[in-house]
Amino acid sequence: MEEIIDLREYFTIIKKKWFIIAVITLVCIGIASVYSFFIAKPVYQADTTLIVKTEKAQGAETISNDQVNASQKLAITYGEIIKSRTVLDEVIKNLRLKMSYYDLLDGISVSTVTDTQIIKVSITSTDKNIAAAxxxxxxxxxxxxxxxxTDANGVEVIDNAKVPTTPIKPNKKLNIAMAGVLGIMIGIGTVFLMAFMDNKIRVPQDVDIDLGLPLLGVVPEEL
Structure with a gap:
């Protein structure tokens, strides 16, 4: 029974101070909206896919499983070579980019498709044309x-990168939704903190609840 009474008290506190929760929530949503629409720079992603070629053994008409497995393992090695300083420095030089090796490395993601010889290279940048280039x-x-x-199998491009039209970040809807949830949580926490800090006796029942003393009588207000 006590748990039900306490729960009702919580709802009563929220009901009385709902405007505080609403204001804090709106402020958080407003901050997230301003950041997402006016401050945060859009980030674009361009993708290209490569495949490690599997060459037939001399005199063989088909490709063996061992050759395929070797190509799949080689794809992992190639993924690391793509991120090497030798490759990226040459890319920077060819495109005349005003960035360092580490700047470019931070914007590169290389992954291999499971059980295939395919390598996916993703580039993120605030400039969509540079990302594609x-x-x-x-x-x-x-x-x-x-x-x-490696003096091993070569690679071929499956899909060339195209200039992206839609940024991947910031996710405006997600940012605003998260800000709304955060605002509600902060608002509820603030309301409960205010209630906890308020030690005033407002109704006769507070004497028993807050002080643990029996209520002997109530003096009515003068009419």
Whole structure:
């Protein structure tokens, strides 16, 4: 029974101070909206996919499983070569980019598709044209460097990168939704903190609840 009474008290506190929760929530949503629409720079992503070629053994008409497995493992190695200083510095030089090796490295994501010889290279940048240019330049530089270093199978481009039209960040709807939830949580916390700090006796029942003393009588207000 006590739990039900306490729960009702919580709802009563929220009901009385709902405007505080609403104001804090609106402020958080407003801040998130201003940041998402006017402050945060849009980030674009351009993708290109490569495939490691599997060459037939001399005299063989088909490709064996061992050759396919070797190409799949080689794709992992190639993924690391793509991120090497040798490749990226050459990309920076060819495109005349005003950035360092580490700046470019931070914007690159290289992954291999499970159980395939396919490599996916993703480039993120605040400039959509630069993102596409880098994504298309990397395979050109990498193909020559991979052959020089490994003296193994070459690579071919499956899909060239296109200039992205829609930014991947900031996610405006998600930011605003998260700000709304955060605002509600902060608002409720603020309301409960205010109620906890308020030690005034407002109704006769507060004497028993707050002080633990029996209520002997009530003096009525003068009419």
């Amino acid at each position: 880098i994504a298309n330049e990397i395979p050109k530089v990498f193909a020559e460097e991979a052959m020089r270093i």
